[in-house]
Amino acid sequence: MNKKDEILERWDKEKAMYQAWGSYLSTCIKNKISSKIEPEELSCFLKLPVVPRLKDDRKLVEKAFYRRKNYSDPYSDITDKVGIRFVVLLDSQISIISNIVEQMTEWECSKDRDYEKEQERDPLSFDYAAVHFVIRPKEEIDCGKEHGFVKVGTPCEVQIKSLSQHIFSEVAHDTIYKPTVEVTAEMRRNSAKAMALLEATNDYFEKVNDQVQAPISSLKNITQQLSAVYKDAIQDEPAPSVLEGLFLEAYKDFTHDDYVTKVRDLLKKKPFIGKSIKKWFQKRNPIFSQPSILLIYFAVDNNARKAKRKWPLTMVEMEPILADLGESST
Template sequence: MMEIEFIRRWDSEKTEYSNWGGFVQKEIETKLQEKFNLDTGYFLKVPSMPRVKETSSLIEKAFHRGKDYENPYDDITDKVGVRFVVLLSTDIQKINRVVEDSEYWQWSRDRDFEKEREDKPELFDYQSVHYIVTSTPEAALANGTFSAHLPCEVQIRTLMQHAYSELTHDAIYKPKTAATPIAKRYCARAMALIETADECFLGVMKQLEVVNKPIVDAMKMLEQKYKDIVGSEPDCSKFNSFILDEFVDKINDALDGRLDDFLKERPFVIANIKKRAVDDFIYRQPVVLFIYLLAYLEPRQTKIRWPLTEAEIQPILDDLGIASEF
């Protein structure tokens, strides 16, 4: 294939590749939300957007880098790509599962940094997971703006790996750049520190998971109870964790049963929650059930330790017939 033929074909198919990249991005983000209940706006540390290669970059790669492609147009599989940047290496595994479970593409791993570390444990170099995902007929039929058998590169990195890549991609490892041995040594040291920092961060996360387990378990219980008793979907904002953290010493194995008994004896609590939930943020949160129980069991301490304004807890005290002065 001559350069002019390559360019003509690319110009005619560029939009199709862009549509395919957009489909891959949206599908991965949707499945992350569904499988892991993730807020992708928080989970992904850099916005993921499909990127279509510039024509000049494709021509350089196809004809002027000594790659010796047998069929340069079809052999170049990163004409469109999507990058996902996460915080920790364990987060990469979630995206791996989504990529490998989809019915809309066939996949192959182009790079796997964990495998590379096993093969060359003494080497500290660029790290990332690269997939090539190729559209299936099912994907083409579902979308209608691209055909089957289109490749898209999916890159998955941690935030620190991304920073390393941004620094070194063009400045160090491109053939046109003659990086000094000292510069390359600095890069290797930086990657070693990145691996160490990731391990330390994972250790921190494991410790936090242990400490936060009572709050996480209580939140799941309260969310389900709110759905069952109030009969509507609650909001689950960070306000819930904020309140549970303030009163974490009151969370125990008996909480579920005590809350059930409390609500059965006081049906007016649920009625008031339903009425106020229409226009009051607090009453749309599952933790409001916990607040009612605390206010009933220990009104004085609950009021003293209440982390927000008195006006926000006073209606709950009033519902329970607890005087504003005790």
């Protein structure tokens, strides 16, 4: 059996383990991202699905023997036999995921590519930009009966990039960096111009994002505070949506003078409020899955007339809240 056949035979035996390792990592990192960015939805933050991808047999052999890599142990030295990719909207969001990867203690990670350091070294160059990690488990990981154990030191490549970086890599990377035809100076020049334009576009989007985030940052903070109270009182996970922003904008005048403590006190004083919220939550009424529902009850209890005037939907939809507190919609 030659070396190529040996590599493919081993790869066939270990594919399931590598797939399990990629799936385990993607789930773990996504869970950490969700807790970091809440109340924003993960599906909004990540612009593409995170799907572990195994290296094709042919490409594995090509990389091992035909890319002039000079591997001493081709199978072990190739670290992207499985890979996962996180794509965010803006360059500034990359660090959120990078920090999560670097702070986890159950694995070892090496940063194989860092576009920010590359730009510091050569600020006049406009080139493929992303952050690449190789992650290996420190201890054997049990992935269940179906997948078995992931061995210590099994590598997985994790790429983190912005949408503009991803666009560039999809268009140019396979041609410019993994050529099957001769790459001309004109091709490289056009590639650099495209990357420069994408970087400039990202910079403008960053400015727009900062301008948008400034007025809503305080509302996000309110949502985080109310979410904590919601989890404690209702014993369910709130699901903020577009309604959350609508309600907070309407009732933000009630968020002063230690309102969180007063909301907690109201729930203790009138425990039927929590039971009612849970009932409507279980009936999948989206109004009652918003963290701000607690603020609405507080507003009605504090000043029903003002709360009704501020209500942004139809009065029919407010009636269950008013009824709980003995108020009329008229």
